[in-house]
Amino acid sequence: MKRMTKRDIIIIPDPVLRKVCEPIVSVDDEIKRLADDMLETMYAAPGIGLAASQIGVLKRLFVLDVSKEEESEAPMVFINPQITWSSDELSVYQEGCLSIPEYYEEVERPAAVKVQYLDQTGKEHEIEADGLLATCIQHELDHLNGKLFIDYLSKLKRDRVMKKFTKQAKLVGK
Ligand code: GNR
Ligand code: NI
Numbered sequence: 001m002k003r004m005t006k007r008d009i010i011i012i013p014d015p016v017l018r019k020v021c022e023p024i025v026s027v028d029d030e031i032k033r034l035a036d037d038m039l040e041t042m043y044a045a046p047g048i049g050l051a052a053s054q055i056g057v058l059k060r061l062f063v064l065d066v067s068k069e070e071e072s073e074a075p076m077v078f079i080n081p082q083i084t085w086s087s088d089e090l091s092v093y094q095e096g097c098l099s100i101p102e103y104y105e106e107v108e109r110p111a112a113v114k115v116q117y118l119d120q121t122g123k124e125h126e127i128e129a130d131g132l133l134a135t136c137i138q139h140e141l142d143h144l145n146g147k148l149f150i151d152y153l154s155k156l157k158r159d160r161v162m163k164k165f166t167k168q169a170k171l172v173g174k
Helices: 029-044 130-144 155-172
Strands: 049-051 061-064 078-085 090-097 100-110 112-118 123-129
Touching: 029 049, 029 061, 029 078, 049 130, 061 130, 078 130, 090 130, 100 130, 100 155, 112 130, 123 130
Parallel strands: none
Antiparallel strands: 049 061, 061 078, 078 112, 090 100, 112 123
């Protein structure tokens, strides 16, 4: 049995969520352990994706699992991901983020993307994704660049949600 450790998820307005993550130089045991911990943290939340910066690690790595409840788990690990193509066609999804708990809004993004990445064994892949997987890949890749889904909303909505969480952080004493 693999040893996995659930980590704490960082919430806005923590500035760590605005940092640009650094490429991973080698897919070694430390990175494999990090990916396992991220999957554990994501499943426990529960969420369908998690970027390394959400647990305070500024590396270009995210995990996701968009399998349906009745299907078996399908964990995916994306290291140094790069979008190589985006469709002109757009689609709208109601998005949420574990770093912005219990806040959901519709976001429009390219409906399909091609993404190149390394898996947890260091093997290179290029896949074409659509539907929820495409949305999730773009949401997670944004995290690695310090971008959040609320950045796509109106300033009014973004300011409102930032204010709410800033107030909350002060109350909790963070
Ligand atoms: O759990 C999550 N659900 C979700 C729903 C729609 C679009 C994106 C996501 S990702 C989110 C987990 C998360 O915050 N990943 O960064
Ligand atoms: Ni998120």
